[in-house]
Amino acid sequence: MINILKMDFHRFKSNKMIYILLLIFFAFQIFGIFMLGKYEQPGESTVMLISSMNESQFIQVMMSQIPLWPLIYIAVFVVYFYMSEHNSGFYKNYISMKRARMYTVISKILIAGLFTLLTFIVMIVADMIGRSIFFNHALIGDGGYFAKLLIGQFLLHWAFSIVILCLSIISKSLITSIVVGFVLSLNVFGMIVTVLESIIDDVHLSSFLIVNTILSARDFNNINDLVHVASVSVVFIVIFSFIAIRYKIKEDLK
């Protein structure tokens, strides 16, 4: 297991595409803050200005807007990382090793988690720099709340990356996986479910969907919200990891 993880990590760190993706994400994040600062409209006195928000509030606002840019970058990375190995047939060189099929999926899940973590780090660094430049402050706010927010959102984003990985493994198609990744990032599926919910009484499935959970503003000091975020993340991580591993073990490889 550890050797396959080392191999994937070696490929991860030596791949320029990863740094380019993160650099583009960083640049667009800064640009986004610049645009927010430039076109901010002071509204009613009860509504807080984005420029005066602390980092926790700023992240919540950014993550309640479609498209969810971090999800798009994560989807692109996961599909690229998995499909480049699949399409080149590189797996044939190691897949016959004991339990390699299971370990390769676990390794990809961990690498997806690593990229998600890097995306968050880049996002925070870009926010701090951007807000310092364009909003003249980089307040974080309550450290405990900020940590809970980051952990919760990280788990949700990581779960999303596992969903995309699972779809890539099953579809074996780069285009299909990227399109599905974009569609999910735009929450099209969540919107359809929400519409269906409005037709059918007593069904509240949409609040348990991963992208909907990311989009909904949560109070991370509220235990119910914390449990909701944690359980949605864990359920998605466990279910889609299990499906991906089972599929890979049974898969007839080209």
Add this chain to the structure above:
Amino acid sequence: MAEAIIEVSQLTKQFKGITAVRKVEFKIGKGEIFGLIGQNGAGKSTLLKVIAGLISPTSGEIKLFDRPVKGNHPYFERIGVLIENPGLYPHYTAYENLELIAISYGLTNRKDHINKLLKLVGLEGSNKTKVKNYSMGMKQRLGIAAALVGSPDVLILDEPINGLDPQGISDIRNMILELNNTGMTIIISSHILEELSKVATQYAIVHQGEIIEHHSREQLLLQCEDRIEIEVDKASSAVPILEQKLHINHYKVISERMVYVYDAHVENQHIINTLVESGITVHSIIKHKQSLEQYFLARIESEGGSRD
């Protein structure tokens, strides 16, 4: 046969109801070069993938090193594979590709091992060239190096000479023989019997997913040897005449009525005349000349021809 390290019994593989491999049976001994010959689409690659553990059989059994194996069994890791195309990252160099494989195997002294393999396959001077810029022959050679990273006991090569120029074919052939000399068992598939005949010690002809014939090298060459087939009343009476009067020493009595003569210095007419003069009735005499390719095509034809 040497100790069997691969044994396949009643192996069948179906894809969505289509049978790609049907009830295949064979054994491969340690140190052999086992050649699978068949047309494109005959089922060779599928069979090799099943043996390598890349796909699971629908039914039947595979024994590796005398143990039945299923699923992701650790014995599969003692097999190095180059099936269809080499599995390589095009944007990496040869060294980088091999390094990744070496990491997955947990090798510690990677640099020396990789350089040794690159030297073995003749790619030691192309360290900075990315694989996407390699010729077909270079990719095939690197594919073989990749298959050797884990120091396997068995090497599976699927159509390793496809798309190679004569020099490339010769290089790969020499490499296969060199590896076999170290005791490595090699399974090699091809649709060019002539080329396979230069390396393989055992042959199986695959047609429409079935093994229709299995020969040792000697048996196969015998099938394709230049010879005169003589059918007489009694072979035991004809043999002394062939020896004494025609000085034929290289012959084989096939049955009570059939003698094969391998000496090239005698003409058919001369044999007939001599035998008839000695009171032997000659029923037929045929000059048999068949290339390996002709033999292969004839066998395929007799089994119902090409599936295309």
